[in-house]
Amino acid sequence: MKFQIEVIKSKIHRVTVTQANLNYVGSITIDEELLDAANMIEGEKVQIMDINNGERFETYIIKGERGSGAICLNGAAARKVQVGDVVIIASYALMDFEDAKAFRPWIVFPDTETNRLIR
Template identity: 50%
Template sequence: MRWMLHGKIHKATVTQADVNYVGSITIDKELVDLVGFRPGEKVLVVSNTSGSRLETYIIEGKPGSGDIFMNGAAAHLIKKGEEIIIIGFELTDELIEPTNILVDENNKFERYL
């Protein structure tokens, strides 16, 4: 079994960072659905701005909102306005075709990668 990339949201912009939230990353539901992520799924979040990397889990945000919120302790590492990549992996023996998307500066779907 190997951890294989199953999807990523590339060049998303963090729209809110709240250290007082209980934890996780909130992602616009439309983006979650496009990539095939699921609520509660563990993801790796990488900041293109600061170089910070962390693991957390997904909470679905309002569809079409463009919301990308860093919540709880993660908000200490990745701040509002940072450009990030959100990466999901799957433990499998199979080769899988990942679904990778690029979003624009408003976190709206631009194209498949």
């Protein structure tokens, strides 16, 4: 039997929310440097997990200015976080069960204070 399962594809582990913009259509703005490192793209669906308050919700990515450290929750998502909260951002992919056994996700561990990549 052949089937597909959903697995973690990419994760940005522990970044700090820099802005919350309620008066915006929706989404999360993420520094383009972090997106590249985590192999994420603009428009991709992501799950946000707030370490400070336990909230878990889904939205989509908007590309932020490269090197800015921006992590901004927009629209309704802005109500689920506070500036200064630490969040985990994850995306998932469907793949063949056998392929999933060998797959290794892109996981990024930026500096939590600056949201910049640790070199």
